[in-house]
Amino acid sequence: MENNHLILTAFFFNPQGDNRVSWRYPSAAGKEIFDLEYYKKLVLAAEDACIDAIFLADHVGIWDSFPSNIPSYANARLEPITLLAALSAVTKNIGLISTVSASYSLPYNLARSFASLDHLSHGRSGWNVVTSGMDEEARNFGRDASIEHSNRYSRAAEYITLAKELWDSWEDEAILMDKASGIFADKDKVHHLNFEGEFFKVRGPLNVPRPVQGYPVIVQAGGSDDGRNLAAKHADLNFALLRSIKEGQEYREDFNRRLEKFGRPASALKILPGILPIVASSMDEAAEKEALLEKLVPEQVGIDLVSYWVGMDLSGYPIDGPIPALPDEASFNGQRTNLVKVKQYQSEGLTIREVAKLVANVGTAPTIKGTPKQIADQLEEWFTAKAADGFNLMFPTIPEEWMNFMRDVIPELRRRNLVPSQYAPGTLRDRLNLPRPVNQFSK
Numbered sequence: 001m002e003n004n005h006l007i008l009t010a011f012f013f014n015p016q017g018d019n020r021v022s023w024r025y026p027s028a029a030g031k032e033i034f035d036l037e038y039y040k041k042l043v044l045a046a047e048d049a050c051i052d053a054i055f056l057a058d059h060v061g062i063w064d065s066f067p068s069n070i071p072s073y074a075n076a077r078l079e080p081i082t083l084l085a086a087l088s089a090v091t092k093n094i095g096l097i098s099t100v101s102a103s104y105s106l107p108y109n110l111a112r113s114f115a116s117l118d119h120l121s122h123g124r125s126g127w128n129v130v131t132s133g134m135d136e137e138a139r140n141f142g143r144d145a146s147i148e149h150s151n152r153y154s155r156a157a158e159y160i161t162l163a164k165e166l167w168d169s170w171e172d173e174a175i176l177m178d179k180a181s182g183i184f185a186d187k188d189k190v191h192h193l194n195f196e197g198e199f200f201k202v203r204g205p206l207n208v209p210r211p212v213q214g215y216p217v218i219v220q221a222g223g224s225d226d227g228r229n230l231a232a233k234h235a236d237l238n239f240a241l242l243r244s245i246k247e248g249q250e251y252r253e254d255f256n257r258r259l260e261k262f263g264r265p266a267s268a269l270k271i272l273p274g275i276l277p278i279v280a281s282s283m284d285e286a287a288e289k290e291a292l293l294e295k296l297v298p299e300q301v302g303i304d305l306v307s308y309w310v311g312m313d314l315s316g317y318p319i320d321g322p323i324p325a326l327p328d329e330a331s332f333n334g335q336r337t338n339l340v341k342v343k344q345y346q347s348e349g350l351t352i353r354e355v356a357k358l359v360a361n362v363g364t365a366p367t368i369k370g371t372p373k374q375i376a377d378q379l380e381e382w383f384t385a386k387a388a389d390g391f392n393l394m395f396p397t398i399p400e401e402w403m404n405f406m407r408d409v410i411p412e413l414r415r416r417n418l419v420p421s422q423y424a425p426g427t428l429r430d431r432l433n434l435p436r437p438v439n440q441f442s443k
């Protein structure tokens with residue numbers, strides 16, 4: 001099914017925003033980021049704006065390997081499923097998407113958590129499957145370095161297949177709770193899996209009945225070849241990093257080819273590029289805000305980040321010179337999407353200083369700045385050119401830009417009939433025009 005509206009998700013890369021040092025911004029929140037009230041206020045504002053879902057990033061480790069020590073420790077956060085469970089109790093409609101690493105968790109536990117979140121939220125959960133590429137994370141789970149790239153993706157593919165079986169291990173009508181006969185569940189509708197794969201061995205069934213949505217909405221973020229294949233086979237949403245309408249159209253075509261191979265229609269996967277919105281009363285004011293953000297990031301942080309992304313220390317190279325020869329992505333064990341982005345900047349002739357500045361401030365998502373009308377114009381252009389099914393809103397500062405967008409840009413999008421002014425009934429899947437998966441065990 002086609003989308004009937006521009007899908008919007010509101011992202012928390014960090015609790016205070018999606019810039020690496022958002023926490024230093026003058027209006028950034030302080031220690032209240034560890035309190036439910038902070039999130040409740042933000043998420044209720046997003047729900048008033050009928051945002052489709054909030055989306056929590058997660059890493060299972062602290063960034064503390066940067067030589068410049070500036071962004072170090074700045075990714076402290078609440079455990080996301082716990083936070084979403086609390087938010088499910090104070091919201092009614094908004095989708096609740098969380099990242100969980102398939103490399104550093106186990107399918108049975110994950111299937112339980114998301115099935116529970118889906119029941120508690122009446123069908124609003126979503127799982128962003130990541131494979132984790134930071135060595136800081138690996139060292140918290142008995143390893144010295146990240147799992148080898150293709151291995152972490154084949155493990156993730158098996159993980160998702162198994163999680164789906166676990167969610168299906170209870171058919172929808174399995175629970176009888178017949179007090180007269182004493183039969184709790186129809187045993188023909190509860191399935192042992194006896195799953196034995198390359199990575200996991202699980203008997204099943206799950207000890208939580210099938211999620212309201214069948215499965216939570218499955219999300220994949222990032223654009224490496226392995227990542228795209230995983231998404232084409234399993235995901236309902238892809239969070240992408242794209243810089244132009246043309247790139248968006250090509251990315252969609254590439255995905256359509258991959259989806260076809262797995263027998264899935266193009267409409268089965270929604271693509272949401274990330275954007276960094278900066279709302280202002282004029283373009284000049286937006287540029288000032290952007291400049292303030294840039295000023296907060298020491299140059300060395302950017303250089304460290306690019307070095308990390310490409311797996312090479314760039315500090316020894318002339319800062320106003322070109323990016324040196326970079327590793328081959330096919331054998332690179334870090335985050336390939338990021339390596340490829342830096343290679344793009346390299347081919348455009350950007351210097352180390354220029355790339356460091358870009359990467360440290362906005363990552364690789366485009367900044368969409370200006371008045372509400374100018375922002376809505378740009379989003380509408382992407383959407384009507386079929387370069388995006390919607391957007392992942394990566395606010396450079398939270399709460400400031402989050403609240404500005406909800407207050408000022410949403411009414412403009414509503415005037416253009418691009419987003420709804422009330423939630424349609426049903427689950428998150430229903431609202432995204434995604435079918436409820438058929439249970440693979442039902443006859």
Ligand SMILES: Cc1cc2nc3c(=O)[nH]c(=O)nc-3n(C[C@H](O)[C@H](O)[C@H](O)COP(=O)(O)O)c2cc1C
Pocket residue numbers: 056057058059099129130131132133220221222223224225226227239240241274334335336337338392
């Ligand atoms: C919008 C977006 C959000 C992401 N969120 C997370 C996250 O929360 N945790 C994480 O470990 N990786 C996250 N990633 C990283 C990707 O899942 C992936 O690891 C990265 O793009 C590199 O993977 P690759 O080597 O397959 O390209 C995110 C990527 C994007 C584009």
